[in-house]
Amino acid sequence: MVTGIFLLIAALFPIQRLIRQLPEGASLKPKWQVLNGLIIFFIIGYAAYTIANWQKEISSADLVVPALFFGGAVFVLLVGRLAYQTASDMKKMALLECENITDPLIGIYNRRYLDRILVEEIKRAHRYGSDLSILLLDVDFFKKINDTYGHSTGDIVLKQLGQIILDEVRETDMVARYGGEEIAIIFPETPVSKALSLAERLRRQVARADFVPPDIHSDREISLTISIGVAGLDDETTSASLLLEKADKALYAAKQAGRNRVVAWQEFMGPSSPNS
Structure with a gap:
């Protein structure tokens, strides 16, 4: 006992x-x-x-x-x-x-997780007939930041950008690093029109933000802009790769049109910009 x-x-x-x-x-x-x-x-x-x-x-x-x-x-x-x-x-x-x-630099999901979740979300959207949109953004002239302040400063800017994005998106949205300074955001149950509004709000928020890396030898704050491509799921889009390809083409169109803008992919019409 x-x-x-x-x-x-x-x-x-x-x-x-x-x-x-x-x-x-x-x-x-x-x-x-x-x-x-x-x-x-x-x-x-x-x-x-x-x-x-x-x-x-x-x-x-x-x-x-x-x-x-x-x-x-x-x-x-x-x-x-x-x-x-x-x-x-x-x-x-x-x-x-x-x-x-998780991407160790920005603190968002990585490309591997993005590919997996996007496939699952497409299957779910087709099964229940719900909307699905994806946003692909890229930092404008990011190479200039690296060349001017160094890659360590560029990494800090990307971390701050990631935090701004996480603060702006909804809890149901998924943010992942697509590659380099490109970031993808999945908007479940969201039509393209709503995704465009969310993307435009994010673009304006980033353009207003001041990025202040602590290690640069300058009192100047770094300002940057982003270009965004948006694509939505439809009956013709049967795979994750095709949806990403449309968002990527819309992003390319945004850069070709002068950067710092949001462009949506529209079926049969090609990319078109809500700002034009």
């Missing part, structure tokens, strides 16, 4: 570590706290039983109850340790998965 008490005390440590790792407001946290309280209740019960029977004469048959108590303590200790180890392993797996799908 005394050994069982120490085993129950040992079981409290992994469970308390698990409770501390759970965020405030997590639905499972109160349940683990209840389990922690039950273990303390069992410890008190084990101690009371031990004191009550400390000097009593016992036979071999009387050892059944203490043996069961001891087995219960071992079980609780194993469950506590397994629960904590499982939670730790799942946390590591989640971090690893996040690293595999």
Whole structure:
């Protein structure tokens, strides 16, 4: 019984570590706290039983109850340790998965995740007959920033740009690095007309923003603009690659038209700009 008490005390440590790792407001946290309280209740019960029977004469048959108590303590200790180890392993797996799908520079999703999610969103849109739009943006004259201030400053500018985009888009939208300084945004259940409005708002927000890298030897703030191509899913667009190709052609048209503008791909008419 005394050994069982120490085993129950040992079981409290992994469970308390698990409770501390759970965020405030997590639905499972109160349940683990209840389990922690039950273990303390069992410890008190084990101690009371031990004191009550400390000097009593016992036979071999009387050892059944203490043996069961001891087995219960071992079980609780194993469950506590397994629960904590499982939670730790799942946390590591989640971090690893996040690293595999996140662009380390900008802090948005990477191209691999973009390709996967876009295929899934196209299937879902076709299945339910819902709208789907994609935005492809590129920083205008980004090479000039790298040549003038250096690539480290260019990286800082991209990080700040990524944060501006994340602040502007909706929770249901998905932002990913397409390549270089090109960024793609998937707009689920969004028609092209709505995507154009969102893209124009983003373009204006970036044009108004001041980018202030801390390492440049100048008091000047860096201003930049972006060009955006928008394409929407339709019956003729049956693949993710085709949808990306249309958005890319619309982006190219935006750059050819003078940059710092939004251009949409329209079926049968080619790219056309809402600003023209």
